Each structure stands twice: as structure tokens, then as C-alpha cells.
Amino acid sequence: MSKLIRVLIAKPGLDGHDRGAKMIARALRDAGMEVIYTGLRQTPEQIVAAAIQEDVDAIGMSILSGAHNHLFPKVIKLLKEQNASDILVIGGGVIPEDDIPELLEAGVGAIFTPGTLTSDIIKYLRENVQ
Amino acid sequence: MELIEKMLNGDKRACARLISSVENNSNEAEDIIKTIYPHTGKAHVIGITGPPGAGKSTLTDKLVKLLRKKDLRVGIIAVDPTSPYTGGAILGDRIRMNDLALDPGVFIRSMGTRGYLGGLAKATRNTVKILDAFGCDVVIIETVGVGQSEVDIVKAADTVVMVMVPGLGDDIQSIKAGVMEIGDIFAVNKSDILGAQRTATEINMMLDLSQNLERRPPVVMVTASQNQNIDKLLEEIEKHYIYMKENDILEKRRKLNIKRELVELVEEELRKYVIKETENKGEMESVTLSLYTKETDPFTIRDILLSKIK
Structure with a gap:
């Protein structure tokens, strides 16, 4: 049996629209992954603490509020500080094309914008989880 | 093993890694348990069980906040069902416990049942051992939402809290065999909604029918979302633990479970x-x-x- 992939799905910051996050959570579940769903209005600190306790392989964050340039790097910095840089970080939501290179530079594995097929996200996770 | 050393010194990441090893049933799992076994048996293990949506996670959240005021370290194992079709799972109990995520004295682990049917996951009991060795004074196991016969929690916990809610059926439900027999304490949650008093009365009547009970389980009406009467529930949980210790029941129960x-x-x-x-x-x-x-x-x-x- 191949290793069971564990993913934390979170909605950081102040945005109350979680349909996308739930959809991804459901798609990953149907792909045979264990999804820890932490819900709305998470701080980066909460997300990283949960990721460490849950020993996840990846964190997926959905951001629609426009605060992505702050929240993603913050999570990555906290992971680094807690010796957990091996946890893959991916993101999704309404994120302008122009902002993506900088986020990838900061250490985000991939950004999936609206229109992405869930099968692409599943494939990405399977290929990139250590 | 280096990870065990780290875990015993309070490293959360090491603790989490060890739990994964035990869950994945890797070859390391046996060595881990062999090494930590002498460090176990100290924590009070509390089971929180009840039907889906009864408020087990919310109640756990509120109980843990009270335990933290007493400066007790708490480990939580929250079990949710694994899909029998894909092997995947949505583990969503943390949603109700977000305030606890940053508390250094709390460790929360979500767990899929992975094909195990009794209300727990196969790795639950070994995870209790790890959290016990990690230094948790109290370990809370929140079962999957149970139906009528998922009673494995009695094999893993010292004290079982059965969480009930109004509106799940008439009084005949409360005299059936199965989950209704395993509560050391009954909590009627959502007691602010209509029918709660009646549910409590039905449980009380069921308990009064039981003969030869060494101890009659108390029924506590709570409203977890409003943080109401949680202190009373915790008091009953503590009383149960003391009662078991003083009457050598704890030893008997643990030996049976071992x-x-x-x-x-x-x-x-x-x-x-x-x-x-x-x-x-x-x-x-x-x-x-x-x-x-x-x-x-x-x-x-x-x-x-x-x-x-x-």
C-alpha cells in the first residue's frame, strides 16, 4: 500500500467564503487522502501548529481576501522557524497572475487559481509529497 | 530512538511523527511502544462518545479549557470516519477546537478510522500511550459519531461520557442494549432546546431500571456552545476517577483492558x-x-x- 497522504486545508485570515476549500477537501478525500479541515479565520500560527500536531505532508490554503502576499510567506516563515520546512505549502483562490512568481519564490509549491481541475491538484500532491 | 528521546522531552513534532509511525503500522511502531510502555499508565483517559452532531467536539473544547485552568496538560485524539470506498477522510473535529491550537499544554490529533469499526481507529490505543508518555495528565478520545453498537471506547478509556441530544427517538431507544450501557456519565447536550428535559428524564428512567449497579451514572444537562454547566460535567468526571481509584475499580478496569x-x-x-x-x-x-x-x-x-x- 502506498503511503496515505495527509493534507491540512485551511482558510487563513478574514474571509468567510469556504466553498472552494470544502470542494478541494472533498476532492482530496475522494482521491484517498486524509484531509484535516480546520475551517475559517485561521491565523498563520494556528495553521502551522495544527500542521505540526497532525504531521501532515502538505498545507493547502484558500485565500480570497487579497491578503495572500502576507499570509503565505508568514506560514512559510513559521514552518521554517519550527523546523518543518519539509511540509509542502500550496495555495488557491483569487490570486492575480502577477503575484504568483513572488509567492513561488517565497517557497509556495504551487498556486491554483479558479478554473483549475481538482485532478491537477491531486496529481501535483501525489508527485510532490515526499 | 532519537524521536522518542525528543518526544519525552516535550517536542510536539517528534510526538506527531511517532503517532504517524504507529498509525501507519510501520516496523518502527512496535519498537516505539516497547520503549515508551514503562512511561504509560499515568494519564486519566476520558472517552467522549455519542451520535453524529451531538456536540462531542464542542464539548471537548470546553472541557479542555477548564482542564487547562487547572494547569493540566491535555492530549486529544479526535476520530472521524474513513471512506470505505476510497480510504480518504475528512477530519473536521479541529474546527470546534481552534482556540486550543496554540496552547502549549494541548496536543490535538485527528485520526481516520481506516477500516476499524468500533468507533475508534486501530491506532487509537497506541496513540493514547504516546500522549501519556508525552506527559499529558488527561487524554481525551473523541469517538466517531456512534450509532447503536460502537462500544470500543470502553476498552480504551477510564471514564466514558455519553453525549446525548434531544430529538433522537422515544424512550424505547434508551433501554436498548449497546451504546447506552457504556456511559459512566451521561451528558444531555443542547439542553437549551425543546425536549432536553424529557431526554434527561428518559435516560434517568433507563438508569433507574438497571439493577445491581455498583454506581449509578449521573446525568448532566449541558449546553456546550454556550459553555453552560461544563464545570458540573467536569466535576462528575473527576468524581468518577476518584471513585474508581478509591474502590480499586480503576485497577480492575485497566487490567481488563490490558x-x-x-x-x-x-x-x-x-x-x-x-x-x-x-x-x-x-x-x-x-x-x-x-x-x-x-x-x-x-x-x-x-x-x-x-x-x-x-
């Missing part, structure tokens, strides 16, 4: 061994055929297979 776990371990190894031996010798096909053609019967074959390992 024995059950041992029997399960032996059964599992024995089963694997016999099946493997039979398959290795290529006999599985022939015995199946002899059963299909009714040349012999399953009990005779069982005795033949078992006689080979004696």
Missing part, C-alpha cells in the same frame, strides 16, 4: 501466521475446494490448520 488488548494482539498475529502458512504451502485453494464440494466442513479444516502450529 488483557483485551493482549488477546487482540495474539489473535491478529496468530491469524496472520496461520493464513500465511496455509497460503505458502499452496493449500488454501485445495481446502477451499474441499469445502465447496462439501467433502468436509469448516470446523474440521480449522482444526487441521491450527494443529499445524502446535
Whole structure:
């Protein structure tokens, strides 16, 4: 049996629209992954603490509020500080094309914008989880 | 093992890694348990069980906040169901416990049942051991939402809190066998909604019918979302623990559970061994055929297979 992939799905910051996050959570579940769903209005600190306790392989964050340039790097910095840089970080939501290179530079594995097929996200996770 | 050393020194990441090893049943799992076993048996293990949506996670969240005020370290194992079709799971109990995520004295682990049917995951009991060795004074196991017969929590916990809610059926439900028999304490949650008093009365009546009870379980009405009467519930949980210690019931209960776990371990190894031996010798096909053609019967074959390992 191949290793069971564990993913934390979170909605950081102040945005109350979680349909996308739930959809991804459901798609990953149907792909045979264990999804820890932490819900709305998470701080980066909460997300990283949960990721460490849950020993996840990846964190997926959905951001629609426009605060992505702050929240993603913050999570990555906290992971680094807690010796957990091996946890893959991916993101999704309404994120302008122009902002993506900088986020990838900061250490985000991939950004999936609206229109992405869930099968692409599943494939990405399977290929990139250590 | 370096990870165990780190975990014993309070490293959360190491603790989380060890739990994963135990969950994935890797070869390391046995070594981990062998090493930490002497450090276990100190924590008060509390089971929170009840039907889906009864408010188990919310109640756990509120209980843990009170335990933290007493400066007790708490480990939480929150079990949710694994899909029998894909093996995937949505583990969503943390949603109700977000305030606890950053508390250094709390460790929360979500767990999929991964095919295990009794309301727990296969790795739950070993995870309790890890959290116990990690230094948790209290370990709370929140079961999957249970129906009528998921009673494995009694094999893992010292104190079982059965969470009930109004509106799930008439009083006949409360006298059926199964989950209603395992509560050391009954909590009627959502007691602010209509019918809660009636639910509490029905449970009380059911409990009064029981004969030869050494201890009659109390029924506490709570409203977890409003943080109401949680202190009363915790008081009952603590009273139960003291009662068990003072009357040597705790020792009896733990010994029984240790024995059950041992029997399960032996059964599992024995089963694997016999099946493997039979398959290795290529006999599985022939015995199946002899059963299909009714040349012999399953009990005779069982005795033949078992006689080979004696």
C-alpha cells in the first residue's frame, strides 16, 4: 500500500467564503487522502501548529481576501522557524497572475487559481509529497 | 530512538511523527511502544462518545479549557470516519477546537478510522500511550459519531461520557442494549432546546431500571456552545476517577483492558501466521475446494490448520 497522504486545508485570515476549500477537501478525500479541515479565520500560527500536531505532508490554503502576499510567506516563515520546512505549502483562490512568481519564490509549491481541475491538484500532491 | 528521546522531552513534532509511525503500522511502531510502555499508565483517559452532531467536539473544547485552568496538560485524539470506498477522510473535529491550537499544554490529533469499526481507529490505543508518555495528565478520545453498537471506547478509556441530544427517538431507544450501557456519565447536550428535559428524564428512567449497579451514572444537562454547566460535567468526571481509584475499580478496569488488548494482539498475529502458512504451502485453494464440494466442513479444516502450529 502506498503511503496515505495527509493534507491540512485551511482558510487563513478574514474571509468567510469556504466553498472552494470544502470542494478541494472533498476532492482530496475522494482521491484517498486524509484531509484535516480546520475551517475559517485561521491565523498563520494556528495553521502551522495544527500542521505540526497532525504531521501532515502538505498545507493547502484558500485565500480570497487579497491578503495572500502576507499570509503565505508568514506560514512559510513559521514552518521554517519550527523546523518543518519539509511540509509542502500550496495555495488557491483569487490570486492575480502577477503575484504568483513572488509567492513561488517565497517557497509556495504551487498556486491554483479558479478554473483549475481538482485532478491537477491531486496529481501535483501525489508527485510532490515526499 | 532519537524521536522518542525528543518526544519525552516535550517536542510536539517528534510526538506527531511517532503517532504517524504507529498509525501507519510501520516496523518502527512496535519498537516505539516497547520503549515508551514503562512511561504509560499515568494519564486519566476520558472517552467522549455519542451520535453524529451531538456536540462531542464542542464539548471537548470546553472541557479542555477548564482542564487547562487547572494547569493540566491535555492530549486529544479526535476520530472521524474513513471512506470505505476510497480510504480518504475528512477530519473536521479541529474546527470546534481552534482556540486550543496554540496552547502549549494541548496536543490535538485527528485520526481516520481506516477500516476499524468500533468507533475508534486501530491506532487509537497506541496513540493514547504516546500522549501519556508525552506527559499529558488527561487524554481525551473523541469517538466517531456512534450509532447503536460502537462500544470500543470502553476498552480504551477510564471514564466514558455519553453525549446525548434531544430529538433522537422515544424512550424505547434508551433501554436498548449497546451504546447506552457504556456511559459512566451521561451528558444531555443542547439542553437549551425543546425536549432536553424529557431526554434527561428518559435516560434517568433507563438508569433507574438497571439493577445491581455498583454506581449509578449521573446525568448532566449541558449546553456546550454556550459553555453552560461544563464545570458540573467536569466535576462528575473527576468524581468518577476518584471513585474508581478509591474502590480499586480503576485497577480492575485497566487490567481488563490490558488483557483485551493482549488477546487482540495474539489473535491478529496468530491469524496472520496461520493464513500465511496455509497460503505458502499452496493449500488454501485445495481446502477451499474441499469445502465447496462439501467433502468436509469448516470446523474440521480449522482444526487441521491450527494443529499445524502446535
